[in-house]
Amino acid sequence: MAEDVVVAGVGMHPFGRHSGRSLKDLARVAGLRALLDAGIGPQGVQMVYSSNAMAGMLQGQEMVRGQTVLREIGIEGVPVVNVENACAGGSTAFAQAVMAIRSGAADVVLAIGFEKMFVADRSRTLDALESAADLDVVAGLGIQFTAVYGMRLRARLADGSIARQDLADVAVKSHANGVRNPYAQHRVQVTAAQVLESRAIADPLTLLMCSSICDGAAAVVLARGGALPQPGRPTVRVLASASTSGFTLDPAGGPSGATLCAQRAYEQAGAGPGDVDVAEVHDAMAPAELLYAEQLGFCPPGDGARFFRSGATALDGRLPINPSGGLASRGHPVGATGLAQLAELTWQLRGEAGERQVHRPRIALAQNSGGWLEGESAAVNVHLLERTQRWT
Amino acid sequence: MDLADALDRAPTGERPRFDLAAGALVGGRCADCGATAWPARAVCHRCGGADVRLGTFARAGTLVSCTLVMVPRPGLEAPYMLGQVRLDDGPVVFGQIIGLDDAEAVPCPVTVQVSADRYWFTPAGLQEPTGERQDETRVSSDETGG
Numbered sequence: 001m002a003e004d005v006v007v008a009g010v011g012m013h014p015f016g017r018h019s020g021r022s023l024k025d026l027a028r029v030a031g032l033r034a035l036l037d038a039g040i041g042p043q044g045v046q047m048v049y050s051s052n053a054m055a056g057m058l059q060g061q062e063m064v065r066g067q068t069v070l071r072e073i074g075i076e077g078v079p080v081v082n083v084e085n086a087c088a089g090g091s092t093a094f095a096q097a098v099m100a101i102r103s104g105a106a107d108v109v110l111a112i113g114f115e116k117m118f119v120a121d122r123s124r125t126l127d128a129l130e131s132a133a134d135l136d137v138v139a140g141l142g143i144q145f146t147a148v149y150g151m152r153l154r155a156r157l158a159d160g161s162i163a164r165q166d167l168a169d170v171a172v173k174s175h176a177n178g179v180r181n182p183y184a185q186h187r188v189q190v191t192a193a194q195v196l197e198s199r200a201i202a203d204p205l206t207l208l209m210c211s212s213i214c215d216g217a218a219a220v221v222l223a224r225g226g227a228l229p230q231p232g233r234p235t236v237r238v239l240a241s242a243s244t245s246g247f248t249l250d251p252a253g254g255p256s257g258a259t260l261c262a263q264r265a266y267e268q269a270g271a272g273p274g275d276v277d278v279a280e281v282h283d284a285m286a287p288a289e290l291l292y293a294e295q296l297g298f299c300p301p302g303d304g305a306r307f308f309r310s311g312a313t314a315l316d317g318r319l320p321i322n323p324s325g326g327l328a329s330r331g332h333p334v335g336a337t338g339l340a341q342l343a344e345l346t347w348q349l350r351g352e353a354g355e356r357q358v359h360r361p362r363i364a365l366a367q368n369s370g371g372w373l374e375g376e377s378a379a380v381n382v383h384l385l386e387r388t389q390r391w392t
Numbered sequence: 393m394d395l396a397d398a399l400d401r402a403p404t405g406e407r408p409r410f411d412l413a414a415g416a417l418v419g420g421r422c423a424d425c426g427a428t429a430w431p432a433r434a435v436c437h438r439c440g441g442a443d444v445r446l447g448t449f450a451r452a453g454t455l456v457s458c459t460l461v462m463v464p465r466p467g468l469e470a471p472y473m474l475g476q477v478r479l480d481d482g483p484v485v486f487g488q489i490i491g492l493d494d495a496e497a498v499p500c501p502v503t504v505q506v507s508a509d510r511y512w513f514t515p516a517g518l519q520e521p522t523g524e525r526q527d528e529t530r531v532s533s534d535e536t537g538g
Contacts, residue, residue, distance in 0.1 A: 130465075136431075138486065140467060140510070141474065141486065142461060142465045142468040142474065143474060144463060144465065147459050147461045150459030150461070151457045151476050154457045154498070155456060155457035155476075155498075158498055158499070200460075201463055202459045202460065202461045202463070202474075203460040203462075204459075205459075248427075248429055248438075248483070249483070250438075251428075251479075251482075251483060374485065375476065
């Protein structure tokens with residue numbers, strides 16, 4: 001790698017329902033926590049990539065969203081790039097920040113994501129979510145994200161490689177991790193029976209398997225290696241950053257966008273899926289974790305359920321997945337999610353993840369997908385992070 | 393055919409999407425590589441060529457997966473069924489499935505149905521539809537997001 005890029009600071013505003021708080025309030029808390037964690041002030045930020053998906057439709061702030069929230073925390077007069085990539089906007093901001101530092105354009109860059117999905121009229125939020133697809137093609141069909149994941153999973157139930165019980169058990173695991181995460185939206189332990197008995201949303205998905213409407217923010221300070229010395233703290237560096245947009249499905253089949261990005265990321269890092277110690281994957285519906293375990297190469301195709309049943313993906317397993325609770329339990333404020341994943345993995349690699357800390361991880365993978373282009377996500381980013389110091 | 397020819401392609405709003413006489417979808421087929429897309433695009437997504445020709449796809453396809461959606465959307469009463477269909481000589485498309493009683497039968501053959509401005513699928517062999525569509529009812533929304 002030409003230039004080391006490190007994660008110098010991370011911060012979040014707790015995910016959940018925050019009716020009395022504005023986008024500025026959410027972004028203020030996440031942004032300031034990331035700056036404090038990095039040991040810098042607002043004037044230390046040289047460039048910003050700001051992610052938000054829905055404030056145009058939901059708050060009416062169609063333009064310059066980043067600038068409007070950043071001046072609340074004293075960041076102005078620097079390049080601010082507003083990023084929108086549906087549910088993958090946060091990791092897209094991160095990927096751009098990595099490129100900015102590698103290019104030499106800046107040494108210290110803030111990636112920040114914020115979203116406020118709770119509004120008075122819920123149908124507006126659903127309308128906004130539906131616009132993460134090509135409306136010219138699919139408007140009026142009633143394609144909701146729950147249905148998209150329902151179709152992906154239904155085919156696997158049909159071929160017998162995933163059982164309904166697995167879907168419920170993954171949601172139980174997701175909630176169990178969320179309980180341990182002070183930033184999580186849903187911090188309630190549930191049983192498999194409760195999951196299966198909860199309201200049907202889109203067969204085979206039930207309410208307790210699905211992420212929900214959420215408010216929240218997350219931020220990451222990235223820096224050129226050495227630009228912000230942090231003696232006494234483990235260094236987390238960016239090993240790989242791979243992105244793709246969606247593509248038209250080949251009727252004959254082929255690899256997913258997540259698989260293509262993961263392959264590129266592994267290649268960049270000179271590593272493979274067997275080297276990953278902890279992962280945050282895009283489980284907008286908890287059982288999606290089973291599919292992504294396969295697509296990211298953690299287990300052979302078709303083996304996602306078996307891999308999960310082995311306990312490998314539990315907090316104490318050999319490859320814990322979504323220790324934060326994932327999108328389904330931590331919450332999924334669309335434009336902030338990708339950065340929340342990267343914040344979680346940074347805490348995990350540093351050993352600062354509290355009750356949900358996994359055992360001494362060295363390499364972490366984040367996969368964040370957004371939007372839908374009739375079968376494939378419209379945007380995918382996969383990042384690999386590495387702890388450079390040995391655990392002692 | 394030159395890429396510049398795509399500059400003069402008909403506006404998207406003027407490209408046909410349905411062949412009412414044939415009861416089928418009309419999309420694009422690349423004359424160079426054969427890749428198909430619905431609706432038709434100006435440039436081929438697979439080879440980058442501009443010799444994309446309008447064509448009528450087969451009515452027959454395979455329902456690859458489906459889901460019964462329990463959350464209503466404006467204009468759609470719940471439950472409604474959505475499915476992923478691989479057309480026999482065309483692309484993968486998504487749409488409503490009407491008249492499929494046994495979702496456990498998937499994958500199964502389906503037939504595309506079209507009206508002036510919509511399309512949907514019915515199980516193969518089912519009687520031709522009456523053309524009746526779901527009521528246009530504005531309904532309340534749900535807390536589940538994406």
